[in-house]
Amino acid sequence: MKYLIIFLCLASITLNAQDITGRVLFDGMPLAYANVYLKGTSKGATTNEEGSFIIKNNPAGNYTIIASYTGFEPQSKTIKITNEDVDVNFNLLDSSMLDEVVVTGTLKAVSRLDSPVPVEIYTPTFLKKNPTPNIFEALQNVNGVRPQINCSVCNTGDIHINGLEGPYTLVLIDGMPIVSGLSTVYGLSGIPNSLIEQVEIVKGPASSLYGSEAVGGLINIITKLSENAPLVFADSFVSGWGEWNLDAGFKARIGQKTDVLLGINYFNYSNPIDNNNDNFTDLTLQDRISIFQKWNFKRKENRVFSMAGRFFYEDRWGGEMQWNPSYRGGDEIYGESIYTTRYEILGNYQLPVNENMMLQFSYTDHNQNSVYGDTPYLATQRIGFSQLTWDKPLKNHDLLFGIAARYNYYDDNTPATFRADEIVIPSIFVQDEIKLNEKNNLLLGARYDYDKRHGTIFTPRIAYRFKPTENNIIRLNAGTGFRVVNLFTEEHAALTGSRDVIIAEALKPEQSINVNMNYLSKLFTKKGHMFTLEASAWYTYFSNLIAPDYDSNPNQIIYANLNGKSVSKGVSLNIDASLSNGLKILMGATVQDVSQTENGITERQILTESFTGTWGITYRIYKYKTAIDYTGNLYGPMRLPLLGDLDPRLPESPVWSIQNIQFTFEGLKNFEIYGGIKNLLNWTPNKGNPFIIARAEDPFDKDVVFDSDGNAMVTPDNPYGLTFDAGYVYGPNQGRRLFLGLRYILK
Template identity: 50%
Template sequence: MKELYNIVVFILMPVIAQAQIGSISGQITGETGPVAYASVGIAGINAGATTTEEGTFNINNIPAGSYMLNISAIGFSSKGQKIKVKAGETTTVYVVLRQSASRLNEVVVTGTMRETYQLESPVPVEIYTPKYFQRNPTPAIFEALEMVNGVQPQVSCNVCGTGDIHINGMEGAYTMVLIDGMPIVSALSTVYGLSGIPNSLIERIEVVKGPASTLYGSEAMAGLINVITKASAKSPAVSADVFYTSHKELNADIGWSRRYKDASTILSTNYYRFQDWRDVNKDNFTDIPQQHRVSVFNKWSFNRQHNRLATVAARYYYEDRFGGELQWTPAYRGGDDIYGESVYTRRYELIGAYQLPLLEKVMLRYSYNDHKQNSAYGEQLYKAQQRVLVGQLIWDKPLSQRHNLLVGTSYRYTYYDDNTPATQSPDEQELKNQASHISLPGAFLEDELKFSPVFTLLTGLRYDYNSEHGSIFTPRLNLKWSPGEADILRLSLGNGYRVVNLFTEDHAALTGAREVVIKNKLKPERSYNISLNYNKYMNLNGGYINLLGTAFYTYFTNRIVGDFLTDNNKIIYDNLHGHAVSKGVALDAEVAFTFPLRLNAGVTLIDVYQVQKNRKGEEERVPQLHAPSFSGNFALSYTFRNAGLSLDYTGSVKGPMYLPVQEKDFRPEKSPWFTLQNIQLTKAFAGGLEVYGGLKNIFNFMPDYPLMRSFDPFDKQIAVNNPNNYTFDTEYNYAPLQGRRTYMGIRYILDK
């Protein structure tokens, strides 16, 4: 009898358990219709959802009881609503959000390393959501950042297609890229770190322009880009985004998430394949490199007492990239018969955060990445490995309602090794390899004081000790004055620094048995920055206008340059005997109406140059390459509500920029004005399904002269009919080598 009782209880247990839980469904609307992609969370438990295009949501498996439902969305005031969940029943709610100051109420973390509202942050932080980038779908975040004013994805090689991210005209080495607040992208791998991040994984992207070394250390001299990934508890159960272009590009983002009793997880994968041998300009070289890559990202969040944070995430990335002559096969890799640039990349990344079980808010954050690269640039083989370990311990201490202190320590270890003479030293019998090991312990302090509701002062100081360069101090000061929610004025003064990794940035120039010579004791590059930022929000009867204007000036000293010309057998490194300047103004505008029309537009005017002494000892001004004096972008969206259609028209405009030319070059030293424009139509169906398609590069613009002497890539005939001694060159680049193309795609979201 006892056994029978146990069997009955065992069979009925799921039914009994199910009877103790309920669910919530509902719809979030605004004054003009449904609110898509709003964040819906339940206070006190690890449960939540994101609304669909129709503003609907579902949250299942909720223990019976009373809760507070918290709803927030970009462009709307956050709202809390009390709800009661009954066992075995579905509670239905309808919430209307009041339109607010666009992005001003979004939570940001990048400017001050702690969560604060964008409206309250004394550091200007720009926010971009996946919905914004979906207006012009791209296979990687690297290309998508073209839609951000003042940010320029710059391809530096017309054959292999690698590049970096420029902010306000400064080269990519001056931009720091973060994932969830940790510097996961190393100097060897900027373009790879931003490739393969699924759009379905991204909660938002935060951009800070100007030095941020006080909090984040080296490399954040021009600014930083922080990719914030989604919380697994609020992610849809299944998401998919797949598109295919007329150039035979296939990109697929697939996401899956699940909640357990004490944890939740999200798994996202990205697959990209392009294998078409295109040669529109008939120079016998691929116009754009072939790529085959896969990226897998898995993030776990754990439920802990008092809602303490505990997350860990890992990513694996692999890519096979090739560009070169059309008759190339892998059998020619590393040889001098048929030219090709072949790059194999493999990366592992680990990111985590853990709030210590203390009364005070003390957070441990850590990241690790291991990057291996096996490349062949013609006959030059380059094999390298870089490992970067970063740890941060941060104490966030509120001293009062208006006074907050942030204290932190950090440690960064960088290992780098390659097969070039740069990491070898001469020996009596053979060359011995000498890998680079750099330790960078540091400490920082940030003090934020609100003197009044309208005036905030933020001061900060960071100290680092570099194992090769010694002590480095970086202070900063930020002032915010906001007489009303509609007006915010921010003044930023700061000092940035960058410790140059000589070899990862100059590896392509290392040919032959060169001896590395460091002429003097190298000093870290330093920058001194001032910027003035004004945010104006205007509420209209039929919508709103949000304006953001910025003026900035940055002065650089101690810039480290490599001299490859003085002695063909040596690489001579020394600090620049001069200075560099980056200055300009930027204006961003966001306009939205109660009828379904929205416009985003931005313009940046910059002047970037170096001042150095020539051989005669006279100072001369040298303009920065690939830094257009004018750049602008726009995104115009209109929704046909009754038909479930939305139309997006996006584009960018670039003014002339200086380009790398050879002596007596017949090619212009500056690029022409050009524009790249795109159009897209999206149809939304019930059940979270979207179908979209469009046309990229409507005017079919392609740059001239992408390659110099493509018929002689190994310079074997350099003395034949070549009076100007031109050599094979791949760096004359100012626009993508992709012409007009169509695309079709499908998105699907299945809520929990």
């Protein structure tokens, strides 16, 4: 009887014992050979190639189950076993993701949490959530950053950061300032996503390190090292409008000490569409190719030596639907046609000395051949840049010394450019990051530039970092910025031929003072969730602001230094959540006020939204190896450029939103299939407006009657007294469309 009782008890325990099953993943992909075990017991398992595991015959009770993998942050969950099997999934986080490395804020590779300057990081995974043919468009889902389309005909644009216009943003590739006003968008086009390591964004002035144009912020595109790049990659998608984009490339080893990366981007759109029936193309037609190549050379003591080059060519046009190249530059059929050829070279070379000294250099050659109706714009811009830095750490001090020289050449055929603008601007800068104690750091920096046209320009900055805990940080930054203006490289509206350009005075360089407060916190829960919260508040004061005046005379753009002040202020909040069930949420909101005060009158800056919201929500269905991405943005009202009191178009934009959804199937080896819908709401700026392009039926103003002062008069054929104008645009004029793509990666 005793043995029978023991047998029945054991049988009862066995019958009540349940299995624990599940998967261990990283960013939705299976992790093979990960360890999974029950804390305080000897029971555990190892995942197979599918990332699956099973721990058999577990008695009823409460347990803590832990998943671990070398190089990843261990994750634990609490489970309860009753009379059913338990299924539990883990989504581990790469340890490096918990403490990302950034270089843009201080010109040094430092932990994001240790950097005294707040830097935002966006990886190729972020860019894949809403596939675009270039990074310019991808930035529409970054909080506080807005790609601005400046012309509804040719679709040229720039990047706004915290409400400041494109010329205030400096774009870099691998830390080299290779672009400026004429070519900001081109610098963000044509680099395949698979060759991008990360995109770093700094909001606020950084002129003490980077000089002119780094007034509103920085966008630094960092390309991959060869060891991090795929062996072969290809990514192509098509849209229902007829757009076709291709990214392709490979890496190879040449000899024992040289690695090369090659990437090619090709984009084509050749299907004229006019959904708003104004006889003008809704989307500019484009034929673009970009070839990027990067060489990495192995040297003694792992010293750095890399070189990269890029060739970019684009043929784009927009205009009346019946336009073709035979009408280029004439006054019969209106079209805006732009041929762009661009070359870029950049390099990094660590000097063969005991000290850590780095020589960086870049050169760009940009040639633009454009016509806007019958107005030609022929421009050449060359920028050479060289910089030598000395990184010298001492006890409680981390010093950085640098000298730089920038060569600018600009020439065009406009009346304002009587002769080519050619200048060399030498610079010297110093930075000292002082470790006060374990929780407090102070950064002091200053830069001296000499421009013979404007004299000495001095830009200091100070940054303070307080780190009360390992995952919490408070930063306070203050500094100055400056910008030397090349007017016609930045104002497309001045080139369309619809308005006369008036330069009221000799323009002085713009200067700014900025204060920025930032708070960042990371939170890890026992259930394997990770949350990142980042909040910022800023205030920027501009003097000598160069503001285009569209209001005084509807037929003119008047440029002058503002006799007053301009202020940009606001707050922003970002929330990044990674949940263990496969859900990832990135949301952000910004509220801002950008205004100009002159002669006691304050006005909001034109084409500047009062608030923005962005989101990206990803949910992975592990069972079906599928991911769903829902991305979008929301923009508040902005003041729009009208042509006069009788202009019937909306003086202020409505609240508008672009939303997208994407489905990705990852169940094929080395392949991903993705597709979805862009602009789900089918929003376009012509909704609620009688028209977008003023007098689209008379683009050369042949039937406009002008008075003796050159103002358009009201006539039966022109009841609003307007002239042709394509500058009334604040968002993309491309409606809802399907897209389908295929991605191949061989690592």
